[in-house]
Amino acid sequence: MIVGEIVLFLLVVLALISLIQPITRLLFGRPSRPANKEDLELQEILRDLSEKRRVLQSRKEISVKRSEINDIEAQLARISLEEELARVQSDLKARREQRDQMKLIRRSRADLAKTEAAITVLEQDEERLKIAIDSNPD
Incomplete structure (x- = not known):
């Protein structure tokens, strides 16, 4: 029985951890995991595109x-x-x-x-x- 309770406790902890990631994304707008190189490149491309859009609008x-x-x-x-x-x-x-x-x-x-x-x-x-x-x- 104690083993079952421990397994159940671990399952609840894993479920809470899996719920925390989407909540932090919603609250803070960034992933809870560290950004990888592709994500950083995409963010840089998005910033460049945003800047180019602003420049075009200004023009x-x-x-x-x-x-x-x-x-x-x-x-x-x-x-x-x-x-x-x-x-x-x-x-x-x-x-x-x-x-x-x-x-x-x-x-x-x-x-x-x-x-x-x-x-x-x-x-x-x-x-x-x-x-x-x-x-x-x-």
Whole structure:
């Protein structure tokens, strides 16, 4: 009977030990047995892959940011061109108005010169008429 109890006790201890390994894996995230060379290599590969994934994600984010920056620069260039176009159009309009005013001034001066010439002719005609009237009393 004592032998049976000892065997039963040893079986219970072995069962507890076999239960402790999965529990420690769950709690601590690592095996309770020492890692072998293959496990270490796999862990290193996983770390390398994780780092490469982070680098790729960073590169994607950088690429997206560069694209956004390029879009903003293109918008700024377009806005700058639109502002320059508006300024040039405004200058052109002002020059056209100035040209039209200069034409009007030239026409007015020409009309004034014609009017002055006509007045001079009329004054001369008036003088001739006065002289003709004065020399011919009848």
